[in-house]
Amino acid sequence: MTLVNGLPAHVLLVHIVVVLIPLTALALVTCALWPRAARRLGVLLPAVALVALISVPLTSHAGEWLERHVADDALVRRHTELGDGLLPWALGLFVLAGVVWWAARPAPAPIGQGGGSRRSALPVRIVVGVLSVAVAAGAVVDVYRIGDSGAKAAWHDAYSKSAHGSQGGS
Numbered sequence: 001m002t003l004v005n006g007l008p009a010h011v012l013l014v015h016i017v018v019v020l021i022p023l024t025a026l027a028l029v030t031c032a033l034w035p036r037a038a039r040r041l042g043v044l045l046p047a048v049a050l051v052a053l054i055s056v057p058l059t060s061h062a063g064e065w066l067e068r069h070v071a072d073d074a075l076v077r078r079h080t081e082l083g084d085g086l087l088p089w090a091l092g093l094f095v096l097a098g099v100v101w102w103a104a105r106p107a108p109a110p111i112g113q114g115g116g117s118r119r120s121a122l123p124v125r126i127v128v129g130v131l132s133v134a135v136a137a138g139a140v141v142d143v144y145r146i147g148d149s150g151a152k153a154a155w156h157d158a159y160s161k162s163a164h165g166s167q168g169g170s
Contacts, residue, residue, distance in 0.1 A: 002065040010062035019051035025136035032132035038104030048095035075153035089139035
């Protein structure tokens with residue numbers, strides 16, 4: 001997908017990435033540190049992470065097309081280089097979301113016993129929690145860096161620092 005209704009698809013698809021990666025990161029950390037939240041969200045956590053993961057290569061592909069259709073510029077090249085690094089973070093969010101969801105599922109009760117056993121031990125939950133915080137932070141910082149470089153590439157020399165004419169009003 002390169003064009004949507006005559007507009008470069010990248011400038012539209014990027015909004016999915018900018019919303020879903022931080023949202024997935026926040027949900028992942030919340031669910032990793034608070035198992036009750038993971039049970040409440042259920043399969044929604046890995047589902048949102050999957051949509052976020054799929055949106056990254058779609059957006060990157062559309063961005064590479066757009067890069068070939070704009071003037072060669074160091075800021076655009078920098079944005080493209082940074083954008084290429086988001087996929088591993090998105091994959092990490094998805095994998096950890098799956099692990100957190102799987103670990104939070106209610107365990108079947110052993111035969112002859114009324115209560116279910118915990119699927120994940122405390123040390124495993126701690127490791128998953130630490131990994132979730134680290135990957136979530138890395139993904140959000142990367143999205144910020146990519147977005148900042150994209151905004152600079154798109155808007156440098158594209159506006160005047162002083163207003164043109166009077167806009168009326170008080």
